[in-house]
Amino acid sequence: MNCRLWQLLIAGGMLALVSTARASDDWEYWNQFVFKHEFTDRVALDVASEQKWLDDASDFYQYNATVLPTVSLTDSISLGAGYRWQRDEEAEQWATENRLLFPLTVGWTMKPWLLQWRNQPEYRDLEEQDRWRIRERIMLKWPVRIGELTMTPFASAEAFYDFTADQINQTRLAAGLSVPWARHMSLTVFYMNKADRDNDWSTTNVLGTDVAFKF
Numbered sequence: 001m002n003c004r005l006w007q008l009l010i011a012g013g014m015l016a017l018v019s020t021a022r023a024s025d026d027w028e029y030w031n032q033f034v035f036k037h038e039f040t041d042r043v044a045l046d047v048a049s050e051q052k053w054l055d056d057a058s059d060f061y062q063y064n065a066t067v068l069p070t071v072s073l074t075d076s077i078s079l080g081a082g083y084r085w086q087r088d089e090e091a092e093q094w095a096t097e098n099r100l101l102f103p104l105t106v107g108w109t110m111k112p113w114l115l116q117w118r119n120q121p122e123y124r125d126l127e128e129q130d131r132w133r134i135r136e137r138i139m140l141k142w143p144v145r146i147g148e149l150t151m152t153p154f155a156s157a158e159a160f161y162d163f164t165a166d167q168i169n170q171t172r173l174a175a176g177l178s179v180p181w182a183r184h185m186s187l188t189v190f191y192m193n194k195a196d197r198d199n200d201w202s203t204t205n206v207l208g209t210d211v212a213f214k215f
Helices: 003-023
Strands: 026-038 043-054 059-072 077-080 082-090 093-101 104-110 113-125 131-141 144-146 149-162 167-182 185-197 201-214
Touching: 167 201
Parallel strands: 026 201
Antiparallel strands: 026 043, 043 059, 059 077, 059 082, 077 104, 082 093, 093 113, 104 113, 113 131, 131 149, 144 149, 149 167, 167 185, 185 201
């Protein structure tokens, strides 16, 4: 696939995000701190803490903590098994979720592009009912070098399939930019359009930041 076609696809995706943003119901803000450590070239550990606000980023409603070790089986395939503890607020009541994560990520390099497919089954221990779901995400990255700085724009699409409901009940379209901040730090900013399915579909705009520290 030539560069011109990639540019057209990216432009089309950005126009789709803009149009869905105009139709969305609410704005949220998500922030995450990630601490990364590589034990070897093949074994790594991520520890993350995330916070979320809804109602035009005025109401704090979720926080979580995740521990995720991963193993690179090859240069393009990695496998992980992790745990997330999460607290959600709804109708002035807080609920706890314990979640097991099993991500499998496959990458393809088509210089200067990097395409990643992540398949992530999840077991959710919820207070009202335990559930299994799977999350499928496609992400496209393309590093851009400006002087001594290398920035990485990206775009992604993700679908959530709930096995209890036997349907796709959430989708996410996102675009963002990752920038090295210091020698062992990086900052990512992104916009996401999140669609949730109850009886009907409702959409939400999300502005997000990720701050990553590598040790």
